[in-house]
Amino acid sequence: xxxxxxxxxxxxxxxxxxxxxxxxxxxxxxxxxxxxxxxxxxxxxxxxxxxxxxxxxxxxxxxxxxxxxxxxxxxxxxxxxxxxxxxxxxxxxxxxxxxxxxxxxxxxxxxxxxxxxxxxxxxxxxxxxxxxxxxxxxxxxxxxxxxxxxxxxxxxxxxxxxxxxxxxxxxxxxxxxxxxxxxxxxxxxxxxxxxxxxxxxxxxxxxxxxxxxxxxxxxxxxxxxxxxxxxxxxxxxxxxxxxxxxxxxxxxxxxxxxxxxxxxxxxxxxxxxxxxxxxxxxxx
Ligand SMILES: Cc1ncc(C[n+]2csc(CCOP(=O)(O)OP(=O)(O)O)c2C)c(N)n1
Ligand code: SF4
Numbered sequence: 001x002x003x004x005x006x007x008x009x010x011x012x013x014x015x016x017x018x019x020x021x022x023x024x025x026x027x028x029x030x031x032x033x034x035x036x037x038x039x040x041x042x043x044x045x046x047x048x049x050x051x052x053x054x055x056x057x058x059x060x061x062x063x064x065x066x067x068x069x070x071x072x073x074x075x076x077x078x079x080x081x082x083x084x085x086x087x088x089x090x091x092x093x094x095x096x097x098x099x100x101x102x103x104x105x106x107x108x109x110x111x112x113x114x115x116x117x118x119x120x121x122x123x124x125x126x127x128x129x130x131x132x133x134x135x136x137x138x139x140x141x142x143x144x145x146x147x148x149x150x151x152x153x154x155x156x157x158x159x160x161x162x163x164x165x166x167x168x169x170x171x172x173x174x175x176x177x178x179x180x181x182x183x184x185x186x187x188x189x190x191x192x193x194x195x196x197x198x199x200x201x202x203x204x205x206x207x208x209x210x211x212x213x214x215x216x217x218x219x220x221x222x223x224x225x226x227x228x229x230x231x232x233x234x235x236x237x238x239x240x241x242x243x244x245x246x247x248x249x250x251x252x253x254x255x256x257x258x259x260x261x262x263x264x265x266x267x268x269x270x271x272x273x274x275x276x277x278x279x280x281x282x283x284x
Pocket of ligand 1 (some may be wrong): 051052062093098120126131142
């Protein structure tokens with residue numbers, strides 16, 4: 001099984017040449033191959049944005065939600081069919097901005113979904129306005145005097161909320177990102193992989209060189225199960241940016257508590273139409 005003959009989409013793509021989104025797509029394809037998944041066993045959900053086009057460019061089940069609403073759609077799909085592997089791939093604006101509320105509560109619920117955020121620190125699709133992760137002072141067409149709001153730190157937020165798996169990568173590190181996606185998928189519960197992704201058209205500050213000069217891989221001496229150390233690590237930004245698994249915190253998933261014990265996906269359960277009819281009649 002190779003990504004070329006299984007998951008690869010050979011039609012047109014609307015991403016700019018050089019965009020970091022291509023590498024993330026390649027990492028997702030490789031992870032699915034390595035995980036021995038078949039296209040019908042996978043659902044990729046997104047919201048709106050450049051990153052959110054990823055499900056169009058891969059041969060799996062796909063669903064585009066509204067802007068910021070990828071996570072609730074993914075949650076619904078997972079509850080209906082918990083045998084499905086569900087990935088969410090979307091942008092930093094979509095997930096941390098418009099969808100910020102869902103991000104918080106998805107972590108709390110600990111649904112077994114892997115979230116891959118293409119973090120380019122701008123709103124790419126709408127041509128480069130500041131996003132929640134834009135650095136202070138960044139000048140854009142809509143922030144001509146520079147960003148004045150404190151950047152959102154998704155890693156610290158996820159650690160604070162006791163996420164089971166929190167990782168960061170850099171899109172250029174294709175194999176490294178692939179391995180993190182595999183590990184995120186294998187970890188039961190809600191996994192976050194924040195991938196630094198250069199937007200070559202609208203972010204001329206956080207470029208390939210800017211990230212390459214700063215990122216470093218965490219080695220075995222780092223213990224991701226130590227919450228306080230993970231918290232501190234997640235705040236490293238500037239001259240040095242760590243990539244790898246920042247935090248691990250195994251705990252029961254939402255479906256362990258809710259559906260798993262019965263182990264029959266909702267879509268496979270027989271519906272007693274008579275009971276549904278009587279329920280509807282009661283409501284009228
Ligand atoms: C409710 C709503 N608000 C705003 C928009 C306009 N809009 C579309 S994409 C987008 C930003 C996307 O940025 P991001 O999620 O970071 O993804 P990128 O395009 O950078 O990959 C915005 C503001 C919209 N479609 N719907
Ligand atoms: S605008 Fe930026 S994020 Fe969008 S496709 Fe082009 S380089 Fe990628």
